[in-house]
Amino acid sequence: MRDVLLVEDDMSIAIVITAALEDEGFRVVHCQTLAERDRQLAERGFAALVTDVMLPDGDGIETIERVRARHAQMPIVILSAQNTLDTAVRATDTGAFEYFPKPFDIDELARTVRQAAGASQGQALEEEPVAEGLPLVGRSPAMQSVFRMITRVLRNDLTVLILGESGTGKELVAEAIHQLGNRRTGPFIAVNTAAIPAELIESELFGHEKGAFTGAVTRHVGKFEQAAGGTLFLDEIGDMPMQAQTRLLRALQSGTVRRVGGREEIRLDTRIVAATNKDLEPEISAGRFREDLYYRLNVVPIHMPPLRDRRDDIDLLARHFLQHAATEGLPRRMLTPDAAELLSRQPWRGNVRELKNFIYRLALLAREDLIDADAVMPLLAQEPADGGEGASHDADGGGRNDIAAAVAQWLAATRPASGTIYDSAMAAFERPLFAEVLRETAGNQLRAAQALGINRNTLRKRLGELALDPEDFARRP
Numbered sequence: 001m002r003d004v005l006l007v008e009d010d011m012s013i014a015i016v017i018t019a020a021l022e023d024e025g026f027r028v029v030h031c032q033t034l035a036e037r038d039r040q041l042a043e044r045g046f047a048a049l050v051t052d053v054m055l056p057d058g059d060g061i062e063t064i065e066r067v068r069a070r071h072a073q074m075p076i077v078i079l080s081a082q083n084t085l086d087t088a089v090r091a092t093d094t095g096a097f098e099y100f101p102k103p104f105d106i107d108e109l110a111r112t113v114r115q116a117a118g119a120s121q122g123q124a125l126e127e128e129p130v131a132e133g134l135p136l137v138g139r140s141p142a143m144q145s146v147f148r149m150i151t152r153v154l155r156n157d158l159t160v161l162i163l164g165e166s167g168t169g170k171e172l173v174a175e176a177i178h179q180l181g182n183r184r185t186g187p188f189i190a191v192n193t194a195a196i197p198a199e200l201i202e203s204e205l206f207g208h209e210k211g212a213f214t215g216a217v218t219r220h221v222g223k224f225e226q227a228a229g230g231t232l233f234l235d236e237i238g239d240m241p242m243q244a245q246t247r248l249l250r251a252l253q254s255g256t257v258r259r260v261g262g263r264e265e266i267r268l269d270t271r272i273v274a275a276t277n278k279d280l281e282p283e284i285s286a287g288r289f290r291e292d293l294y295y296r297l298n299v300v301p302i303h304m305p306p307l308r309d310r311r312d313d314i315d316l317l318a319r320h321f322l323q324h325a326a327t328e329g330l331p332r333r334m335l336t337p338d339a340a341e342l343l344s345r346q347p348w349r350g351n352v353r354e355l356k357n358f359i360y361r362l363a364l365l366a367r368e369d370l371i372d373a374d375a376v377m378p379l380l381a382q383e384p385a386d387g388g389e390g391a392s393h394d395a396d397g398g399g400r401n402d403i404a405a406a407v408a409q410w411l412a413a414t415r416p417a418s419g420t421i422y423d424s425a426m427a428a429f430e431r432p433l434f435a436e437v438l439r440e441t442a443g444n445q446l447r448a449a450q451a452l453g454i455n456r457n458t459l460r461k462r463l464g465e466l467a468l469d470p471e472d473f474a475r476r477p
């Protein structure tokens with residue numbers, strides 16, 4: 001049986017899929033509604049069902065259980081434009097053979113349908129209830145790959161290694177794997193291995209017996225034992241001291257741990273998720289990271305893309321954090337399209353963490369509820385050039401040159417046409433400068449002109465040209 005039932009209300013997508021499946025030797029029966037799907041399925045069997053989620057008469061995922069109850073052997077491939085982690089998980093939890101966020105690679109879809117039609121239903125995932133409200137936001141293709149990787153590790157205990165720059169969301173992914181996975185009823189224990197002094201790390205991870213060393217006045221249960229039944233998240237694994245790496249490797253190999261100073265072998269019952277912002281291969285070459293430990297941990301790697309490689313997500317994330325800020329008591333703000341566009345062009349070297357902190361600051365400091373690009377600009381100018389990571393001073397010990405950073409940001413953001421840079425820059429600088437001085441002088445033009453050291457008439461003229469009204473700065477009683 002080589003017939004595939006395709007449920008898709010977007011005709012242009014349906015035509016492309018039909019052509020690709022016909023190339024694979026399938027005959028495609030196309031319908032556009034759930035009602036028509038059910039009518040087709042009532043009449044005959046199909047080698048596979050390929051279905052969209054949002055259909056004119058309902059939600060393709062919600063009704064899949066009903067389809068599966070009657071056609072347990074028929075593989076289902078889900079297509080979705082709602083590219084959230086929640087949809088990815090709902091789709092896989094239906095027992096679907098595969099889930100494709102839109103836009104997808106048509107050849108990959110065709111290949112998958114071929115595999116699905118030839119595979120036994122035994123490979124499909126079990127049905128699981130769905131956890132809701134996970135805060136992992138993203139709809140870029142790069143984040144869709146992350147979501148798909150997450151769904152692949154939810155129904156097993158494979159060790160996961162999350163790689164990516166600082167602030168890309170590695171810990172959030174670890175939490176998502178825990179909260180949505182088989183071990184969600186157990187504890188989620190996170191350990192930042194870089195933050196624990198080298199001499200304490202073994203006792204922190206594996207525990208110690210009373211009297212094991214000076215200061216060990218009571219027995220201490222280590223993180224491995226605390227995470228029993230749940231997930232142990234080993235963060236900054238690339239900074240773990242060598243000796244602790246050796247102990248960790250032994251624990252992973254034997255599936256047991258022994259407390260420092262103890263004899264008892266305690267069976268491990270925890271899923272391990274590790275993360276690092278270091279590139280581990282050079283660390284291995286330099287002899288700072290054990291290669292055998294790397295292979296133990298790197299069973300399922302998940303690569304977190306830096307924010308600059310998923311600029312499509314910046315607007316979405318910014319709005320998400322603004323909403324979040326409002327639930328935490330900050331004013332409820334909105335971004336104009338210009339402001340969102342400006343944000344999406346920034347480098348965000350500190351990744352999502354830097355964007356999040358920036359948005360909270362914006363929510364706090366903006367003067368209007370509708371935030372436009374002009375309101376974003378001065379705050380952007382204050383962003384440290386290294387994305388807020390680590391040192392706030394240059395290597396020579398001097399302060400970071402905020403103005404140089406601001407100018408660089410401004411140039412990157414506005415890109416004035418060649419031949420106009422000087423005038424554009426002066427205008428861009430004058431406006432916030434005059435606004436600041438007017439604010440300080442409560443809109444008094446005489447005092448503002450004196451403070452600036454320019455003629456009052458010149459100030460008045462420039463204020464008119466820059467559309468600044470001193471009245472706006474007068475303090476109201």
Ligand SMILES: Nc1ncnc2c1ncn2[C@@H]1O[C@H](COP(=O)(O)OP(=O)(O)OP(=O)(O)O)[C@@H](O)[C@H]1O
Nearest residue numbers: 135136137165166167168169170171172277352353
């Ligand atoms: N996709 C996302 N959606 C919503 N919030 C996010 C997302 N990614 C990251 N965040 C938020 O950004 C901040 C940084 O994320 P997280 O701590 O998970 O990064 P990390 O990669 O583990 O950083 P580090 O390597 O420095 O530990 C957190 O407050 C997190 O909630």
